[in-house]
Amino acid sequence: MEAELKDMWNDLESLKHSLTDPSLRGPVDKLQLHVERLTNLSKSVPVRRSKVKDMSAEVVDSNPYSRLMALQRMGIVENYERIREFSVAIVGIGGVGSVAAEMLTRCGIGRLLLYDYDKVELANMNRLFFRPEQVGMTKTDAAVQTLADINPDVVLESYTFNITTVQGFETFMSSLRNKSFSPTKEGSGVDLVLSCVDNYEARMAVNQACNELNQTWMESGVSEDAVSGHIQLLIPGETACFACAPPLVVASGIDERTLKREGVCAASLPTTMGVVAGLLVQNTLKFLLKFGHVSPYLGYNSLKDYFPTMEMRPNPQCSNVACLERQKEFIIAKPARDAAAMAKMEAEALTVEEIPLHADNEWNISVVDEVEIETVGATSSDALPEGLVRELPNADESQHPPPAEPAAPSLDDLEDLKRQLEALNS
């Protein structure tokens, strides 16, 4: 095609020169311009780029990673290329999950596991990522189609089932355990799970799986009125799990009807979802590539542009058994953790040369020991940042649940009960 167009252009060029009447050159020039445009168009026909073996920092237009590798030169990330070793699972490929998947794909993540059982609908088009021609495809297939084109280096796995059913949950767990991508990795087969789902049941299922696998994960959400959202880091045993704090309506006993208007379908905005996806993936990159401060919780209130942050400790009375086990393990591992932190501090202290920073100290400025500040901080950490109020009583104040009555020994047989119900059904 390109050669044909070039020949055409050359023919027009020779025609132009052979013309004796200069007034005819104008239309020929115009024709040549059209041919040039067609040539450019033919070049932009989608071509899949080939896979890249190593991430290069070379600054050329054809290098898809030059701007990312520049993070190393700028001193932000120590070793960006490590990103190719990481696996991230994204549960829920909706308004937040799909955008997060695209961001990680463009960043050159090693492997993405995508979970969703829904199909793309026209009603999704007010959000980013999916295109109208993908309507009817499963969200996982449509996502793989787009993401594989954007970056063929990423290993993409799509899982199309409901993780809240017993069978779906088992498949979900085994896919997270699968270590074929990096057999030497400790723990599960993924480095991080991102929950981008839109309902309580699915969040509880992700929470259950991550607590059982001792898998760090991040939760994200956008409010039903589309004007606020949040992200949260959950490290089993170390931070609060999703079941540690019951939902607001359950804990506070307020009338749930004041919280939700009946018959209103949930609103959504591409902006809020894009912001939350951005916050989520930024936190993910900081967590994986070890730079900056990884936020334990970050809220986003778009009406006031308010971003509250806070930390949540696990609930010692959490209803999730696996969470309690992880909490126990975390407490047992405390001495080892302290020793490691101490060793690290000492190693850092050794590298600092002991010379007085200032020869004179006219104003008697003294530096207070950091340890002291920390203990002061710990006692006042119950204070919430401005703009937040507690809805729940302190864990120590809440009354212990009454001791369970000894269950009456059940003498009846399950099959017998089944028959009784069937008899009533007939």
Next chain:
Amino acid sequence: MEGWDPNTKSTLTQIPLLTTKAGPRDGAAWTQRLKEEYKALIAYTQMNKSNDNDWFRISAANPEGTRWIGKCWYIHNLLKYEFDLQFDIPVTYPSTAPELELPELDGKTQKMYRGGKICLTIHFKPLWAKNCPRFGIAHALCLGLAPWLAAEVPILVDSGMIKHKDDTTSTSES
């Protein structure tokens, strides 16, 4: 519980409460829970029959008792409208309630999630969570499905979205 009619309240108090907090992955404890589920369902069905208010059939579709299928019906203007009823026991049960599905009504009402899952978010899920693990399948039917049918079936019939099975011709008589 304010806002519920006295009939539902009195029915509810007669359905036996459950005690075992166990989900389908909890082995023997789940079997125990399943027995309690059956006892509550049997008591509720018997109560409905004796009060001449029989309105559903449900039975386990697999030996593990994690999938349930059956029928439910609602009388509107002296006509009986019957629907298939199905649901899975979620893996996080009983912390999360079962999502009751009426697949035949999928796409016919806004008060429904994809796949025919009826919307329980407002009127039932907070109650379920507050009463975990004492509520079971029978309670979900009594407090989740029954009020949904009572609210939605008349609207669906009056708006012409569903027709009575005998009303096959297009001439609808009132």
